[in-house]
Amino acid sequence: MTGRVERALLLTFDDRHVREWAAVAPLFASYGARVTFFVCEPDRLDRDEVRLLRGLADDGHSIGCHGLRHERAPDFVSAHGPAAYLDREVVPALERLRRLGFPARSFAYPCSARDEETDRLLLTLFERLRGGVPVGRRADPALADELRVPARDLTARRVLPGCSVDSGRGAVAYGDDLGGVEAALRRTAEEGGVVTLYAHCVADAHPDNHVTPARLDGLLSLAAGLSLPCAGFDELP
Ligand SMILES: [Zn+2]
Structure with a gap:
């Protein structure tokens, strides 16, 4: 199923919240949505999490890499050099994921x-990278221009900007205004290309960054209403 998507919402989830991700697999399936899970600390996955992650991959979702110890790339390169960044933070994570049966192309x-x-370094190992725009931008309707990557640029664009749709973290709520995200979805539905969003855990409440199932359902519903397919990174051209 790789290589054909030119108009899609790329919904992504980061870190290692495998149980919570697997719990909402039926929600994704109900929309025919495929998403991408970017996993960090793959050496710390227990057997049950590996089994659940395999199930998500078998459902057609993409599994990507998010580093071995969640290091901030430019900081690690400044402190230890580019070779150490790849050798200590990236290659061990990638090799672990591949040994578990996940190609981890992004x-x-x-x-x-x-x-x-860091883009140059990582593009020697991965087909695509996901960066981000500042969280404060997500209410700004002008975000649509920044976030949407036109279909004609998709083959050449190897670094896709993402925008957070997390609901909050611990007791902190991030606010409900996703005006910029919604504008980006509408623009992408009309003009094609892809728009990339990211969240972390999926839960009504969680100490880490999380999106509520209700918000996730709302985003999937909006995309479905716009006839905008939800695809994984491994399906990009
Ligand atoms: Zn992360």
Whole structure:
């Protein structure tokens, strides 16, 4: 199923919340949605999490890499050098995922921290990278221009900007205004291309960054209403 998507919402989930992700697999299936899970600390997955992750991959979802210890790429490169970044933070994570049977063709930057040097380094190992726009932008309707990647640019664009749709973290709520995200979805539905969003855990409440199932359902419903398919990173051209 790879290589044909030119008009899609790319919904992505980061870190290692495998049980919570697997719990909403029926929600994704009900919309015919495929998404991408960017996994960090793959060496710390227990057997049950590996089994659940395999189930998500078998459902057609993409599994990507999010680093071994969730290091901020530019900081790690500054402190230890580019070779150490790949050798200690990236290659061991990629090899672990591949040994578990996940090709992991894409990488999402922890904390969206990236620069041109880290892009160059990581593109020797991955087909695509996901960066991010500042969370405060997600209410701004002008975000649509920044977030949408036109179909004609998709083959060349290897770094896709993502926008957070998390609901909150611990007791902190991030606010309900997703005006910029919704504008980006509408624009993408009309003009084609892809728009990338990210969240972390899926839960009504969680100490880590999380999106509520209700918000996730709302986003999937909006995309479905716009006839905008929801696809994984491994389906990109
Ligand atoms: Zn992360």
